[in-house]
Amino acid sequence: MTQPGRLHPISIAIREMADIFSRMGFGVVQGPELETEHYNFDALNIPPDHPSRDMWDTFWVKTKEGEERTLLRTHTSPMQIRWLEKKGAPTRIIVPGKVFRNEATDMTHEAQFYQLEGLAIDTNITLAHLKGTLERFCKEYFGSDAKVRLRPSFFPFTEPSVEVDVWFPAQGKWLEVMGAGMVHPLVLENAGVDSTKYQGFAFGLGVERFVMIKYGIPDVRLFHSGDIRFNYAFDGPRRPGVGAPTEASGKTI
Ligand code: YSA
Numbered sequence: 336m337t338q339p340g341r342l343h344p345i346s347i348a349i350r351e352m353a354d355i356f357s358r359m360g361f362g363v364v365q366g367p368e369l370e371t372e373h374y375n376f377d378a379l380n381i382p383p384d385h386p387s388r389d390m391w392d393t394f395w396v397k398t399k400e401g402e403e404r405t406l407l408r409t410h411t412s413p414m415q416i417r418w419l420e421k422k423g424a425p426t427r428i429i430v431p432g433k434v435f436r437n438e439a440t441d442m443t444h445e446a447q448f449y450q451l452e453g454l455a456i457d458t459n460i461t462l463a464h465l466k467g468t469l470e471r472f473c474k475e476y477f478g479s480d481a482k483v484r485l486r487p488s489f490f491p492f493t494e495p496s497v498e499v500d501v502w503f504p505a506q507g508k509w510l511e512v513m514g515a516g517m518v519h520p521l522v523l524e525n526a527g528v529d530s531t532k533y534q535g536f537a538f539g540l541g542v543e544r545f546v547m548i549k550y551g552i553p554d555v556r557l558f559h560s561g562d563i564r565f566n567y568a569f570d571g572p573r574r575p576g577v578g579a580p581t582e583a584s585g586k587t588i
Contacts, residue, residue, distance in 0.1 A: 343566060345449055345558060348546045349431045352451055355475045356429045359468065361453065364428050366414040368435070369396065372404040374413035378525045379492040392437040407435035410539055411452035412492060415518070418454065419526035424533040425457040431542070442554045443510065449542035454518070456528065456535035462495065462517055465536035469499060469515065477501065477549055490514055492522045493537060505551030512548070513540035 342350075353363050375393075377383075394407040414430040430452040440446060455464070466485060473483045482502035490496045493516025500509040515538030520530035543555045552558075557565050 341566065343558075344546055344550075345542055348542055349449070349451065352472075352476065352542070352545075353429065353431065355472055356453065359427075359471070361427045361429045361455070364414065364418060364430055365432055366408075366411070366417055366430060368408055368433055370406055370408040370413050372406065374416050375406055375408055375410075378416040378522070379412055380519055380521045380525070381491045385491060394435050394437050408432075409436055410434050411450040412537070412539055414452055415454050415492075415522065415537055416526045419456065419523070419528050424523075424528045424535075427455045427457075429453050440556055442556075443544065443547075445543065445555050445559060447559065448555065450539050451542055453515075453538045453540075454535065455537075456518065456523070456533050458533060460517075460535045462536070465497075465515060465517070465538070468536070469513075469538065473499075473501060476545060484509065485515075488514065488516075490516060492519050493517055494519050499538075499540075501545075501548050503548045505548075505553070510544055510548060512544045513538050515539070 357363065393409055396405045396407065398404055411430045411432050411434060414428075414432075418426065418428055418430075431449065432452075433447060434450050435447050438444060438446060453468075455468070469485075470483055473481045484500050485497045486500065488496045488498040493514075496514065496516035498511055499513045499515060501512050502508075503510040515536065518535050518537050520534075523530040523533060543558050546552060546558075547555060
């Protein structure tokens with residue numbers, strides 16, 4: 336007997352996350368997986384010779400002499416620039432999607448995984464809004480007993496920058512789940528936004544790691560193993576329609 340199909344655990348998680356953020360006033364947009372060097376690095380204040388470029392091992396795409404260099408996006412952050420260029424400020428969006436890194440895999444690292452970017456730009460946004468939004472999101476996604484901590488960090492496109500850890504009960508340890516911070520004024524200017532008037536926060540979370548913590552999944556490589564038993568064994572929520580595209584969502588720019 337054939338079994339009915341069902342959503343992949345990552346699709347379920349993205350819908351659930353989009354549902355939580357849309358209740359906080361965020362729209363949902365999507366962007367290209369094939370990116371230019373400009374949007375993936377330069378416009379995000381990561382110049383060609385900057386050591387932070389080494390943080391991401393990139394899958395470069397072959398281009399002809401004189402053409403702009405392209406790559407498989409290493410994070411969802413390029414959509415900060417694309418969206419602000421197109422829509423300007425104020426704005427509040429999330430961007431779920433696939434990202435790619437040319438790196439060795441282990442229990443918490445895959446070469447292809449999903450991120451969910453968040454961007455909130457307005458007048459008078461502070462780090463307290465970022466902290467409040469992320470804590471509220473984590474408590475909604477994991478439950479009110481979730482343990483969340485913010486640590487100081489560095490990204491060229493945020494100042495100040497933080498990394499967020501969530502307690503992984505099944506493994507009895509903290510797991511890093513996202514990078515975040517206040518959007519660097521240069522990034523706003525690169526996207527044509529007046530940084531003397533507007534400021535805001537941004538974050539990029541690893542979707543698989545959130546699902547691992549919530550359901551006690553021990554290895555990120557299970558998600559893309561193609562083993563159908565993993566999908567069927569997954570005991571996630573099955574609420575049809577949650578996070579389904581709305582009029583303002585799901586647009587690719
Ligand atoms: C930082 C500041 C911002 O204003 C906006 C976004 C960010 C995040 C930044 N773009 C970034 O990609 N940071 S990161 O390299 O630390 O990755 C973010 C999250 O993606 C990690 O915390 C982790 O949850 C997940 N991740 C990273 N590499 C991974 C991975 N998940 C699975 N496999 C990998 N190889």
